[in-house]
Amino acid sequence: MIKIDQLVVRYGDFTAVDGLSLSVRPGELFGFLGPNGAGKSTTMKVLIGILRPSSGTVEIAGYRIPEQLGKIKPIFGYVPDTENHIEEFTGRQNLELFADLYSVSRHVVDEMLLRLELDEAADVLVRGYSKGMRKKLLLARELLHSPKILYLDEPTANLDSHSTELVRRMLRSLTQSGVTVFVTTHNMEEVEEICDRVAILSHGKLIECDTPGSFVARYAEHKVVVRYEKDQQSFRETLNLAEESERTRLAELVQRGNCSGIQSRDFNFDDVFRKLTGQEFT
């Protein structure tokens, strides 16, 4: 559905995206991750056709971007990280405008307001909405025309736990109905929970692309924190069980009988992300 080949985007001398290649399958919930300044937003801008790449090709549903942007406009939706509503309009008026532009009937507007639990605030001016409501209104707007591809930039930022769950369920049900979802987020728990595949980007380059489970399996570090006492003093040591010498050290401490506690450290996707992007805390 989305095919990126050797994408390069330069701003003057600075290369924001450097030879990125990846493909996203139809109906996939694809996570696009990277630390700040990794080139995620730049890539997203190229995908939605508002930024021209310096080189490389991008194909969405068989159409080249940005040359054939007009052809794919009706089949994609884009939820930006900053909301862009018409502040003078109510939530309903905002949705009605976009429904008209997509030639969607007005009852879809009511349906969408209901699905995203915005029906009670539908006739309130958007400037009176909370950040979470604004975010949900954005999602509602971009789902009006039943897009085949949905780009989301931080979809659950500023949402409370209930709304976050609501959005995650909605995204899952969308992918089950064949919609391709391309999402960027900094919420690693979310990535682990909802993404089918994940691409990690750093300094404009693709580091790896795989499922979250595979990432964890491949990069998980089996470490334990051991607390022990010696010469009436307390000590704390982190040992990597993947290393033979450290396994021997742990056995030695246990045999001596002066261990006051052993705690295993969970290694999740967030740790993988930090490790791969060089953001580990020492």
Next chain:
Amino acid sequence: MKIRPRMIRILLLRECRRLWKNPSAVMLVGLLIAISLLVATGGAEPKSEMRCWVVYWQDSDWIDQLKTRLPEREEIHIEPASRFPRAGEHLVYPKNSCAIEIRPPRVDSDAEATPVRITYRYPGKDPNVLMPYLRWFWPASIHYFGDAPPFLQQTLPIGVPLRRAVTPLENLQDSSVADLVTTEITATALLFVVQFFTCCHLLVSLTSQDRERGTLTALALTPVSIAEILTARCLFHLTISLGASSAVLAILQPSALAQPLLWIVLVLTSLGMMAIGTTIATLCRTQTTAGLLTLSYMLGVGVVFYLSTQFPAFDWVKLGMFERYSLPLVYLNLKLPLSITRAPGLIPLLLLIMTWLTVAAILFRRYGWR
């Protein structure tokens, strides 16, 4: 480039709703119309017993035609010069009278006839009392002679000896500032302000706000094309501009509403203002910068116009500004009806507007909506 009327209608509706929710913009348009009303009320000719005598020395078909086209509202009498008593070289008119004296062409020694000599005579110190009669006399003469009546004319108080007569355009160009401050110059200035506000300032304000909020990008990512966004914006601002201009004209000079050339110039100027506004909104990242640049543009026009009166080099700068052509054209059209074929500066105005529109459309397409 596809333009679908349905999309234009939706976008126009959106702009109207947005303007309606923006009371300051609506209030400012209302204020401009209120100013026109005040000007019109303040400058209204007092109802008096004023009469106008059209005096001729030689009968002709033209005089006959003038007699058939007399207006109903004004008291105008067409009489031969022999009917009036003389005091030396001058004719003596009854009290509360003004006059349009039509002297026959002089025949030179080489038998070449000079144009008809017209003298507009007014009582006291206010030549404006002639205006209601000139609004009848000029169109009636143009109807007979065509676009450029072969006149040499001058405006003098009653009883003052004749001076060298000049052509109508020379008369306009040679007028003193006091002569120029008339309803026409006020209307020209107000129309310019209306067009600047509705087509440049308001457009910059709304477009920059859209850009800053990202609404423009959101709209552009729907099936609407950039051409449709631009067309809708153009129609929206043009409608407001022409609506407000009509109100100003209806209040200040209703007769001008029927002049096709004036409307052509107003439409062209509005388009030019929109092109400038679109360019400014495209090049500036924030609404504040765009607003400041718009005001600087307005000031810049004024400064260049002033400097051109002091330094001839600025005349060259003025050649590239469409205001150099549109302002005199509006003024001349309000003063006397011109035809499209004889409008001075219409072609350069058209070319400049086309250039600006092309530049604005290219810039907006590349950068403006992102």
